[in-house]
Amino acid sequence: MSGPVLIGDAMTGGYGAADILHDCTIAVEKGQIAVIVGPNGAGKSTAMKAVFGMLNIREGQVRLNGRDITKLTPQARVAQGMAFVPQTSNIFPSLTVEENLEMGAFLRRDDFRTTMEQVFDLFPILRDKRRQAAGELSGGQRQQVAVGRALMTQPSVLMLDEPTAGVSPIVMDELFDRIIEVARTGISILMVEQNARQALEIADKGYVLVQGRNRFTDTGQALLADPEVRRSFLGG
Amino acid sequence: MDPINAFVLLANFVLVPALAYGSQLALGALGVTLVYGILRFSNFAHGDFMAFGTMVVILTTWVLQAAGIGLGVLPTALLALPVGIVALALYALAAEKLVFGFYRRQRVKPVVLVMASIGVMFVTNGIVRLIIGPGDQRFEDGGRFIFSVREFREWSGLAEGLALRTAQGITIVVALVVMVALFWFLNRTRTGKSMRAFSDNEDLALLSGINPDRVVRVTWILAAALAVVAGTLYGLDKGFRPFTYFQLLLPIFAAAIVGGLGNPMGAIAGGYLVAFSEMTITYAWRRFLGHLLPEGWTPEGLAQILSVDYKFAVSFAILVLVLIFRPTGLFRGKAV
Numbered sequence: 001m002s003g004p005v006l007i008g009d010a011m012t013g014g015y016g017a018a019d020i021l022h023d024c025t026i027a028v029e030k031g032q033i034a035v036i037v038g039p040n041g042a043g044k045s046t047a048m049k050a051v052f053g054m055l056n057i058r059e060g061q062v063r064l065n066g067r068d069i070t071k072l073t074p075q076a077r078v079a080q081g082m083a084f085v086p087q088t089s090n091i092f093p094s095l096t097v098e099e100n101l102e103m104g105a106f107l108r109r110d111d112f113r114t115t116m117e118q119v120f121d122l123f124p125i126l127r128d129k130r131r132q133a134a135g136e137l138s139g140g141q142r143q144q145v146a147v148g149r150a151l152m153t154q155p156s157v158l159m160l161d162e163p164t165a166g167v168s169p170i171v172m173d174e175l176f177d178r179i180i181e182v183a184r185t186g187i188s189i190l191m192v193e194q195n196a197r198q199a200l201e202i203a204d205k206g207y208v209l210v211q212g213r214n215r216f217t218d219t220g221q222a223l224l225a226d227p228e229v230r231r232s233f234l235g236g
Numbered sequence: 237m238d239p240i241n242a243f244v245l246l247a248n249f250v251l252v253p254a255l256a257y258g259s260q261l262a263l264g265a266l267g268v269t270l271v272y273g274i275l276r277f278s279n280f281a282h283g284d285f286m287a288f289g290t291m292v293v294i295l296t297t298w299v300l301q302a303a304g305i306g307l308g309v310l311p312t313a314l315l316a317l318p319v320g321i322v323a324l325a326l327y328a329l330a331a332e333k334l335v336f337g338f339y340r341r342q343r344v345k346p347v348v349l350v351m352a353s354i355g356v357m358f359v360t361n362g363i364v365r366l367i368i369g370p371g372d373q374r375f376e377d378g379g380r381f382i383f384s385v386r387e388f389r390e391w392s393g394l395a396e397g398l399a400l401r402t403a404q405g406i407t408i409v410v411a412l413v414v415m416v417a418l419f420w421f422l423n424r425t426r427t428g429k430s431m432r433a434f435s436d437n438e439d440l441a442l443l444s445g446i447n448p449d450r451v452v453r454v455t456w457i458l459a460a461a462l463a464v465v466a467g468t469l470y471g472l473d474k475g476f477r478p479f480t481y482f483q484l485l486l487p488i489f490a491a492a493i494v495g496g497l498g499n500p501m502g503a504i505a506g507g508y509l510v511a512f513s514e515m516t517i518t519y520a521w522r523r524f525l526g527h528l529l530p531e532g533w534t535p536e537g538l539a540q541i542l543s544v545d546y547k548f549a550v551s552f553a554i555l556v557l558v559l560i561f562r563p564t565g566l567f568r569g570k571a572v
Contacts, residue, residue: 074442074443075442075443075445078443078444078445079445084443086439086440086443089437089439089440090440091437091440092432092433092436092437092440092441093436093437094432094435094436095429095432095433095436099429099432099433102426102429103429103430103433103441103444103446104444106426106430106444106445106446107444107445149440149444153445
């Protein structure tokens with residue numbers, strides 16, 4: 001079967017009466033990285049939440065591996081192989097790092113130790129701090145815990161809402177490197193990013209949203225090269 | 237100067253009773269803190285939950301006694317404990333289904349749940365008085381002392397005596413066992429960890445596939461078990477009266493808040509802190525000082541800071557001081 005692993009197809013909807021998304025389409029292919037960028041208030045996070053089922057869409061469809069999942073709750077989508085890392089409050093602060101990962105695997109009844117080892121291989125610092133309360137870690141390390149927790153379900157799609165918000169540029173580069181590594185293991189990645197330029201550099205596919213509509217959609221490199229995109233959204 | 241006799245005297249009238257009382261408060265505070273940490277409201281019905289559970293234990297004890305079933309030197313109430321736990325767990329789950337669940341589904345503010353719990357408190361209080369009456373009930377049986385004052389005097393040859401009542405000894409041992417079991421459950425089992433995760437970050441717990449209804453149910457069952465054990469131990473130690481259990485709410489909440497609401501370790505520390513403060517402040521120190529001070533220096537008065545009548549003022553003072561100076565409690569808990 002070809003086609004995107006996950007697609008939010010022509011989504012229209014919002015939180016209340018007024019629509020925020022208008023005929024907005026977001027898709028990600030297997031093992032690729034798709035990035036949603038755009039100015040503030042463009043509906044980036046809203047688009048992501050719509051794909052994850054945290055907001056009702058009036059029109060359009062969300063399909064995972066070709067199956068219509070538009071009506072499923074977020075929890076049910078997790079069971080179907082989607083993982084979501086919220087922008088804030090994305091860890092269990094008083095639980096240890098290891099317990100955070102265990103909770104990520106809560107739905108799994110099989111042995112998840114291999115997955116935990118993979119997460120520790122991906123983020124070696126977490127192995128050293130496995131017995132420490134996650135709330136005591138630095139911002140960058142907490143993000144690693146959050147991503148690690150999401151990976152514990154062995155998802156086919158990992159969704160990240162501004163993973164680099166509030167971390168230093170060095171940590172950001174490091175985190176992007178790790179995200180590329182995750183994508184190489186065959187997990188598709190969909191993320192919303194404020195740091196548009198850096199994010200598009202690692203993106204296979206970029207979506208520029210403006211006021212809840214698709215404005216530009218192309219490969220990351222093509223968008224970076226597009227003079228209009230550069231002028232309007234990347235500061236020249 | 238006679239420090240040994242002074243210490244024995246202190247142990248008999250302050251240390252041992254406070255240790256037992258502190259264990260009872262700690263168990264009560266653990267239930268309160270668990271409900272606060274996971275269900276996110278202060279359950280004012282906890283004192284009357286204790287009374288309800290203890291009532292069932294007492295009734296069961298009477299049935300067992302009538303049938304001639306006992307535990308020898310140990311009180312029969314220990315045998316009746318599981319019945320009380322099951323009864324109160326069912327009662328708490330019914331309250332959840334009929335009252336708390338209704339408000340939880342509407343995602344109301346915690347204070348609404350607190351108000352609802354006050355309603356549940358009054359109803360529970362009424363049910364208990366209706367069934368067992370408002371008066372005193374004694375249900376202690378078995379051996380009264382592990383060792384009595386006279387036995388201790390004969391054994392040690394000291395002027396002062398020290399007694400350890402069976403109820404006190406059982407309280408301390410049972411409290412220890414229950415606390416260890418609770419911590420094991422919360423830190424080692426999958427369900428326990430999921431409850432801590434739910435307490436930490438409810439939304440993320442939902443995203444991780446943790447079933448909130450199950451967490452709520454298990455929390456009520458645990459709180460009920462803790463309440464029955466605390467109530468029964470208190471009743472064995474000091475006798476059962478429904479109104480006393482309602483009054484216990486104050487020292488129990490003081491203990492939970494002192495330790496930091498939502499923090500089980502803090503609830504235990506808070507329980508002992510409140511008990512020891514209450515005991516030391518309301519104890520008449522005259523004889524103790526008499527042993528320690530030189531001949532003729534013994535104070536004229538009782539050397540008692542507060543009359544026992546005012547023991548609740550101690551909990552209240554602790555509560556106020558903590559809320560003013562350290563609202564999150566001595567251990568890091570949630571702000572009230």
